[in-house]
Amino acid sequence: MYGELESNFFLLVKLNKDKAFKLVFDAYWDALYKQAYKKVHCRDIAQDLVQDVFVGLWDKMELLDAEGSVLAYLFAILRNKILKLYEKDEVRLRYAVSVVTDVVPADLHSQNSILEKELKAVIDAEIARMPLRMQEIYLMKKEDDLSIKQIAEDLSLSEQTVKNQLQMAYKRLRTRVTAYDSSLVMLTLFIAKHL
Template sequence: MYQELDSNFFILVKLNKEKAFQLVFDAYWHPLYKQAFKKVQCKDIAKDLVQDVFICLWDKIDLLDAEGSVLAYTHAILRNKILKLYEKSEVRLRYAVSVAANGVPADQYSQNIILEKELTSIINQEIERMPPRMREIYMLKKDDDLSIRQIAEDLAISEQTIKNQLQMAYQRLRDRVKIYDSSLALLALLLTKHL
């Protein structure tokens, strides 16, 4: 199927660019997602990476070499996006470590403050990316310190739904932190007890 799509893709692009793109999207989205998830171990980040791949494909669709493979091209884009993600994470961590080593007294307390700030930033970004209802429930629990029963009553939904939403929110936060250095993951465990 992929070979046939690859060989007909450039003909389809000339006839109907949107249709050609939709066919590639439908055929390649799942394999690209599986590859991205295998590398980053986070569903949301994997979905974002695949979305970025297709945005890049759309932007370059008229410039692609008609002799090339669209599947190979999309996998190459994905690989580069994943490498950039890893590089960005590594750069942020190296910066935090260098600031701790050079600009602040080298004690455990100072390093923990820097790591805590970095982790708080990561957590806040993920909270902003949560679906609105999940974010609302999470914030009622975290900021207002309401019980599950109180949240359920306030929002007029079942306690089980609240538990499920909180569990998914906590899982999203854990998954997001996993892609960062293990020292941040350890700090995340300490902080999530307070969340």
């Protein structure tokens, strides 16, 4: 199945780049997404990773070796992107640990303050990544403390649309915080051990 698809891909690249891309995108998106999700346990991050993989494919389509496997190439790009994501998270954790150990907080309140700042940074980053309408609705609810009815009226939306957007925003935040939770637990244990 994949052999024929890939030979068609290499023929199409020369004739119609858009069709070649769509052929591979439709065939391989799900497999790449499942692999990414298995590694990062976050739908949004997995989708972003796979999207980046296909952007990389688009940029290099004409340079691919017709003897090679497109699927193997895509999985290799995905693996590299996941490793870079892990490295970035590890660097952030190491930095947080180094700041904490350099400061050596004198009491539990100071430790909690540092952890709260790290968690706030994670939450703020996820809010910034939300689609604009979702972000706007979330901030109106969270910061302006408006009711769902008020938000719906202000934005000329149905109350159900506002509820749906808030549910998706909360889900994104829960997922992101959960992904960072293990890092924060490790940091807390490290702090407690070194005081």
